[in-house]
Amino acid sequence: xxxxxxxxxxxxxxxxxxxxxxxxxxxxxxxxxxxxxxxxxxxxxxxxxxxxxxxxxxxxxxxxxxxxxxxxxxxxxxxxxxxxxxxxxxxxxxxxxxxxxxxxxxxxxxxxxxxxxxxxxxxxxxxxxxxxxxxxxxxxxxxxxxxxxxxxxxxxxxxxxxxxxxxxxxxxxxxxxxxxxxxxxxxxxxxxxxxxxxxxxxxxxxxxxxxxx
Numbered sequence: 001x002x003x004x005x006x007x008x009x010x011x012x013x014x015x016x017x018x019x020x021x022x023x024x025x026x027x028x029x030x031x032x033x034x035x036x037x038x039x040x041x042x043x044x045x046x047x048x049x050x051x052x053x054x055x056x057x058x059x060x061x062x063x064x065x066x067x068x069x070x071x072x073x074x075x076x077x078x079x080x081x082x083x084x085x086x087x088x089x090x091x092x093x094x095x096x097x098x099x100x101x102x103x104x105x106x107x108x109x110x111x112x113x114x115x116x117x118x119x120x121x122x123x124x125x126x127x128x129x130x131x132x133x134x135x136x137x138x139x140x141x142x143x144x145x146x147x148x149x150x151x152x153x154x155x156x157x158x159x160x161x162x163x164x165x166x167x168x169x170x171x172x173x174x175x176x177x178x179x180x181x182x183x184x185x186x187x188x189x190x191x192x193x194x195x196x197x198x199x200x201x202x203x204x205x206x207x208x209x210x211x212x213x
């Protein structure tokens with residue numbers, strides 16, 4: 001699919017976004033969720049969680065090392081640019097879009113398995129009211145985050161010119177877009193999504209067993 005994007009004349013940024021946003025291109029992630037549900041149903045999730053998490057971590061490390069090396073020796077990037085477009089930015093080209101999303105599917109599957117089994121390596125995160133709330137509103141955040149990035153870039157360009165300081169500019173855009181995303185997602189969840197949830201959402205102070213399926 002990535003080569004087809006190139007054949008029809010899409011630039012790198014458009015191709016990267018097309019792959020990122022195309023749900024049908026991420027069947028491996030959906031399959032991972034289904035496999036975890038089967039493992040939970042048959043009582044094998046506890047045995048699977050740690051090996052899957054370690055495999056995901058190993059794949060992510062291998063991916064980062066490989067494409068950092070390619071940036072340095074093939075693209076001839078130097079300084080901070082050696083990590084450019086590795087885990088953020090334009091995630092397309094040199095087949096990185098193939099390996100990255102596969103590694104992410106395994107790594108995220110491992111984290112979900114650890115969380116679902118109540119593993120203590122991640123349980124401290126799940127106890128945080130803030131992180132649990134972010135999880136609750138994450139669907140709205142997924143929907144609006146691209147617009148929030150564009151809005152943040154527009155707002156920044158209206159008040160300051162940081163074109164000569166690319167790292168600072170990216171950090172400011174990240175902070176602004178995250179704030180916008182979280183605010184809009186919270187409002188969407190509270191006043192829109194919760195009306196169609198079909199059941200009462202648990203309050204942040206309540207606890208409930210974790211599980212898959």
